Amino acid sequence: MSRFDPRGKANRALLAGVSEYDHTAPDPQGVAGQLPAVRHNRTTLEDALHRVGVFGAGEVRTLASPAPDDFTGALRRACREARGLLLLYFAGHAVTSTSGNELHLQMRTARVLTGHGLPGSVSFSQVLGELAESNAEQVVVILDCCYAGNAAGIWHRFDDPKRKKHKILLLMSVQPNRCILGGDADVATPFTRELTGALDAGGEVWLSGLYAAVKERMAAAKYRAEDDDPQRPQALAPPWDPEADVLLAAGPAVPPHRPRPGAGDPGGGGRLRHVGRQHHR
Numbered sequence: 316m317s318r319f320d321p322r323g324k325a326n327r328a329l330l331a332g333v334s335e336y337d338h339t340a341p342d343p344q345g346v347a348g349q350l351p352a353v354r355h356n357r358t359t360l361e362d363a364l365h366r367v368g369v370f371g372a373g374e375v376r377t378l379a380s381p382a383p384d385d386f387t388g389a390l391r392r393a394c395r396e397a398r399g400l401l402l403l404y405f406a407g408h409a410v411t412s413t414s415g416n417e418l419h420l421q422m423r424t425a426r427v428l429t430g431h432g433l434p435g436s437v438s439f440s441q442v443l444g445e446l447a448e449s450n451a452e453q454v455v456v457i458l459d460c461c462y463a464g465n466a467a468g469i470w471h472r473f474d475d476p477k478r479k480k481h482k483i484l485l486l487m488s489v490q491p492n493r494c495i496l497g498g499d500a501d502v503a504t505p506f507t508r509e510l511t512g513a514l515d516a517g518g519e520v521w522l523s524g525l526y527a528a529v530k531e532r533m534a535a536a537k538y539r540a541e542d543d544d545p546q547r548p549q550a551l552a553p554p555w556d557p558e559a560d561v562l563l564a565a566g567p568a569v570p571p572h573r574p575r576p577g578a579g580d581p582g583g584g585g586r587l588r589h590v591g592r593q594h595h596r
Contacts, residue, residue, distance in 0.1 A: 318557070318558045318559060318560050319400070319452065319453045319560070319561045319562065320562045321369055321399040321400035321452075321453065321561070321562060322368070322369060322562070322565055323399075324398055324399025324400065324452070325374075325396065325397060325398035325399055326369060326370050326371070326374050326397060326398075326399045326400040326401070326402075327370075327374055327375075327376070327393040327396055327397040327400075327401050327402070327451070328364050328370050328374060328375040328376070328401075328402040328403075328404070329376050329378070329389055329390060329393045329401075329402070329403050329404070330357055330360055330361055330364075330375070330376070330377045330378065330404045331377075331378040331381055331386055331389075331403075331404065331405045331406070331407070332353040332354070332356045332357035332377070332378070332379065332380070332404075332405075332406045332407065333350065333353060333380045333381070333405075333406070333407030333408065333421065333422055333423055334349065334350045334351055334352075334353035334354045334356075334357075334379070334380055334407070335349055335350075335380040335423060336348075336349060336350075336380075336408070336421075336423055336424075336425060337423055337424050337425075337435075338424070338425065338426050338435075344426040344427055344428060345426065345427070346408045346421055346425055346426075346427065347408065350406075350407060350408065350497055351499070351500035352497050352498035352499060352500060352501075352502060352503055352504045353406045353407060353497075353503075353504065354379075354500075355498075355501075355502055355503035355504075355507075356406045356459065356503045356504055356507040357377050357379060357406075359503050359507065359508070359511045360404060360503075360507060360510070360511055361375055361377050362511075363511040363514045363515055364402075364514075366515065367514055367520070367563065367564035367565060367566070368564065368565030368566065369400065369562065369563060369564060369565055370402075376389060376393070380422075380423040381422055381423060382422055382423050382424050382435070383422045383424065383435060383436070383437050385422075386420075386422055386437060387437060387441075387445070390403070390442065390445050390446075391445060393449075394445050394446065394448065394449035394450065394451070395449075395450060396450075397449060397450060397451035398450055398451065398452070399451065399452055399453070400451060400452070400453050400454075400455065400561065401446070401449055401451035401453070401454045401455075402454075402455045402456075402457070402563075403442070403446065403454070403455070403456045403457070404456075404457045404458075404459070405420055405456075405457075405458050405459070405460060406458075406459040406460060406504065406507060407420065407421060407422070407460055408421040408425065408460065408461070409421055409458075409460035409461050409462055409463070410427070410433070410436075410461070410462065411462050411465055411492075412431075413431070415465060415491075415492065416468070416469070416472070417438055417439065417440060417469065418438070418439040418462055418463075418465045418466055418469060419433050419436040419437070419438055419439070420436060420437045420438075420439060420442070420460065421433070421435060421436045422435050422436065422437060423435070439466050439469050440469055440473065442456075443469065443470065443473050443480060443483065444473075446480075446483050447473075447475060447479040447480045447482075447483065448479065451482070452482065453482050453484070453561050454482055454483040454484070455483075455484050455485075455486065455522060455561055455563070456483060456484070456485050456486070457485075457486045457487075457510070458485070458486070458487045458488060459488040459504055459506045459507050459510075460488065460495075461489070461493070461494040461495055462489075462491065462492065462493065462494070463487035463488045463489050463495075463549070464487045464489055464490040464491035464492070464493065464549045465491045465492065466485055466487055466551075467485055467487065467491070467549060467551045468491065470483065470485060470551055484522060484550070484551060484561065485549075485550060485551035486510075486522070486525070486526060486529075486548065486549075486550050487548060487549040487550070487551075488504075488506035488507075488546070488548055489506070489540055489546050489547065489548065489549070490540075490544075490547050490549055491549075493540045493541065493542075493544060493546070494540060494541040495540050495541065495546055496538070496539060496540065496541070496546070505533065505536070505538045505546065506529070506533070506538075506546070506548060509528075509529050509532040509533050509536070510525070510529055512532065513525050513528040513529050513532065514563065514564050516528070517566050518564075518566035519562060519564065519565060519566050520562075520563050520564035520566070521560045521561065521562055521563065522550075522555070522560055522561040522562075522563055523554070523555040523560050525563055525564075526548065526550040529548050530547070530548055533546060533547070533548060534547075
């Protein structure tokens with residue numbers, strides 16, 4: 316992979332944020348609850364991407380609480396249309412398989428059944444398969460969900476004899492096997508809040524620098540994952556060679572006034588809680 320500047324190419328960004336779910340607790344088949352903070356994730360990240368000078372008119376698409384078919388259909392379209400950079404963002408509930416070897420992104424219709432049933436979800440392996448076959452030169456996947464860090468292991472295990480997956484880079488909101496705190500209804504979730512803040516910093520922002528900035532901002536704010544672990548964003552796979560990077564913001568940008576939370580403030584008590592590492596009951 317060489318240092319990649321997507322300006323002037325046919326780029327696409329697909330932002331899927333699932334804030335509303337059809338089935339939630341106390342429904343025994345429901346997910347843990349609604350995620351109102353994700354509404355802010357969609358709007359703040361979309362606004363930032365319109366400002367960064369990489370994506371042109373009509374190149375950023377936002378999906379508000381899609382069903383699985385809506386998500387996969389939009390993903391296939393983005394994979395066909397992108398010739399330069401394809402950026403895929405997901406925020407919402409997610410859960411791992413019993414073994415932890417698969418990550419399931421839970422869409423609006425998600426349910427959790429006894430045994431191994433997860434209707435309404437899309438596996439990350441399926442997403443990787445679509446992205447690997449895309450027409451894009453480079454792909455960046457950003458995950459803001461529980462167990463996001465498990466996506467790196469799935470990438471490494473992904474069967475790819477033609478090495479197509481190597482154009483796919485990952486930025487993940489938390490280390491493997493961790494659930495995260497999701498903020499409240501008034502602000503975006505902590506990871507996406509710091510991500511958009513770093514994109515809005517002005518000037519050129521490369522993926523390696525974005526990862527470093529988000530790590531620093533989150534460490535300074537002392538965000539906590541569940542079980543009081545520090546929430547540490549992850550990337551696949553730092554450190555990057557200076558000649559192997561992707562430009563995500565061209566700048567200059569004028570950052571909007573966005574107050575930072577105080578140290579240790581996770582942005583509210585709302586949680587992206589799930590059914591735990593095992594999805595069977």
